Amino acid sequence: MTRTPQVVVIGGGQSGLAAGYHLRRLGLDFVVLDAGTTAGGAWQHMWDSLHLFSPAAHSSLPGRLMPTQAGQEYPDAQHVVEYLTDYEKRYGLPVERPVRVLGVHRDGQLLRVETDSGTWHARAVISATGTWWRPFIPAVPGREVFGGRRLHTVEYRGPRDFAGRRVIVVGGGNSGAQIAADLARDTELTWVTRRPPRYLSDDIDGRALFDAATARRRALDEGRTDTGGVASLGDIVAVPAVREARDRGLLAANPMFSHLVPGGVVWPDGTRAEADAIIWCTGFRPALSHLAPLQLRGTRGHIAIDGTRAVGEPRLHLLGHGDWTGPASATLIGVGRPARDAARGIAELLT
Known part of the structure; x- marks a missing residue:
């Protein structure tokens, strides 16, 4: 019909x-x-x-x-x-x-x-x-040979599935920070970001982000200088759980690794971290x-x-x-x- x-x-x-x-x-x-x-x-x-x-x-x-x-x-x-x-x-x-x-x-x-x-x-x-x-996962060398659990943000539900495990969270945005904070207490966490985390001021929330995005669009439509929008403020909204984990020193970010191996990840200088699971919070x-x-x-x-x-x-x-x-x-x-x-x-x- x-x-x-x-x-x-x-x-x-x-x-x-x-x-x-x-x-x-x-x-x-x-x-x-x-x-x-x-x-x-x-x-x-x-x-x-x-x-x-x-x-x-x-x-x-x-x-x-x-x-x-x-x-x-x-x-x-x-x-x-x-x-x-x-x-x-x-x-x-x-x-x-x-x-x-x-x-x-x-x-x-x-x-x-x-x-x-x-x-x-x-x-x-x-x-x-x-x-x-x-969901997007970057084409990092060795991604397919990693022998542990591999999942994206869309498949993550909570820390109970990873208690006591070695977990690598990849991603420096809001999802990466929130999931890293969620796992910080009950796992051996390694948080990896492409650049140092950029937290927005603690008093900024979605209201300010919407205003910034709107102002940027208005400026572009009127031919004025690009204000940078939300990206100019930072990448991570410090919601209470993220703020608490950050202030307790539980969210130490590492630079991006160069490749994966069956048991974990390796950085350009040869440093490696073993992992039971990798969570890709990569957008x-x-x-x-x-x-x-x-x-x-x-x-x-x-x-x-x-x-x-x-x-x-x-x-x-x-x-x-x-x-x-x-x-x-x-x-x-x-x-x-x-x-x-x-x-x-x-x-x-x-x-």
């Missing part, structure tokens, strides 16, 4: 829900296709100790403030899942799940969305699949394989966009893939504005 809403939104996480909110306000006919079996997007797959960088009131989607979590200044991942589940129900967003999108194709005046559950035709598509489903790439039939990707893998609209296909908008799809658009508070702009752009296109 082929279905024909005006708009198909691909992805039912925070970006897809924000898009749905604005599409609903504009009176458009749409459907949200989500590959997950339950609401909550990537948040339902985070590690147990993860907390947001911002208080609940500054971590909200459009139209609905996130409630505070009892006893927590910075809500945990489960609280976010509950919030997104409630948000979806509160606004009656038409989410179909589990539906995995296989490809988006041009089909005359429409875009054809092929899925494992049938075909949709739409006059516009919003791709809001984020990055969680495409993600945009999950865009479903858009491959449109042949829009440039040499660096990104799709050229104007705002949120794909330059090579004006019926396609992208949300939540990082700053290149809007300032802080991969965050709860940051996705609202680009989601609104995408919905308005589609409304203009359809009329």
